[in-house]
Amino acid sequence: MSDRKLILSVENLAVGYDVELISKINLEIRAGEIIAIVGPSGIGKTTFLRTVAGLVRPLAGEISCNAPRRGGIGYIPQRLGLVRHTSVYHNVDLGARSGTPFWSEPLTWFNRRHTRVLDAVNRMGLVEKIDEPVRRLSGGQQRRVATARTLAQRPKLILADEFLSELDDDNISIVLDAVKEYMKESESAMIIVEHNIRRAAEISDKLLQMNLDGKLVKFVDYELEPLSEE
Ligand SMILES: Nc1ncnc2c1ncn2[C@@H]1O[C@H](COP(=O)(O)OP(=O)(O)OP(=O)(O)O)[C@@H](O)[C@H]1O
Ligand SMILES: [Mg+2]
Numbered sequence: 001m002s003d004r005k006l007i008l009s010v011e012n013l014a015v016g017y018d019v020e021l022i023s024k025i026n027l028e029i030r031a032g033e034i035i036a037i038v039g040p041s042g043i044g045k046t047t048f049l050r051t052v053a054g055l056v057r058p059l060a061g062e063i064s065c066n067a068p069r070r071g072g073i074g075y076i077p078q079r080l081g082l083v084r085h086t087s088v089y090h091n092v093d094l095g096a097r098s099g100t101p102f103w104s105e106p107l108t109w110f111n112r113r114h115t116r117v118l119d120a121v122n123r124m125g126l127v128e129k130i131d132e133p134v135r136r137l138s139g140g141q142q143r144r145v146a147t148a149r150t151l152a153q154r155p156k157l158i159l160a161d162e163f164l165s166e167l168d169d170d171n172i173s174i175v176l177d178a179v180k181e182y183m184k185e186s187e188s189a190m191i192i193v194e195h196n197i198r199r200a201a202e203i204s205d206k207l208l209q210m211n212l213d214g215k216l217v218k219f220v221d222y223e224l225e226p227l228s229e230e
Pocket of ligand 1: 017018021039040041042043044045046047048078
């Protein structure tokens with residue numbers, strides 16, 4: 001894995017607002033890798049993702065991201081931040097508009113954008129819902145819209161905050177497979193915050209835990225129980 005392109009490196013990072021939540025965070029993530037972060041509610045997982053996404057100022061340390069400045073980091077928020085009264089198309093197009101550069105002549109900009117929207121909607125299995133207002137979709141479908149919006153941006157680093165919540169097992173596989181396929185094609189990486197430890201362990205290459213002592217550590221002291229035979 002170590003010959004893969006380095007996508008993100010974080011050194012001695014401290015995150016928080018008025019008070020520091022988590023400090024001395026050190027991690028590297030390379031193309032194709034998925035890092036999952038678990039930890040108790042309110043510990044600072046979302047704050048960490050928001051800091052990497054550039055939405056919260058780091059309290060200390062360095063973040064360097066090897067991705068286009070524009071659109072290179074795709075953030076799927078825990079609270080999805082969709083425009084509920086407009087269509088799936090419109091919401092996904094918001095990602096495409098703010099996405100990574102197309103490197104093409106301006107005349108074809110609209111078509112390229114349109115292609116990105118259709119591709120992302122298709123990957124998330126939302127073709128039938130494309131003209132539907134978002135507020136009429138189920139919770140799980142809305143999560144897929146938020147994921148499609150991020151894929152339409154064509155990011156190099158995906159930051160996903162509990163994005164598998166409200167999905168049943170079949171939908172989790174569909175969404176995960178689609179995101180992994182995108183990651184493979186685009187040589188991108190993903191950091192996912194996930195409250196379900198078993199799922200986090202299953203889908204990630206590396207599992208990290210935010211601890212009550214304010215540190216991010218490798219997840220060790222948990223024995224995953226064997227899946228019951230059904
Ligand atoms: N905008 C903000 N300004 C000040 N404090 C905040 C802000 N957002 C969150 N906090 C505080 O920071 C702490 C960590 O919040 P955060 O959302 O990062 O936790 P979390 O680990 O993602 O929790 P959960 O698992 O419940 O989503 C909480 O105590 C919260 O009240
Ligand atoms: Mg959170």
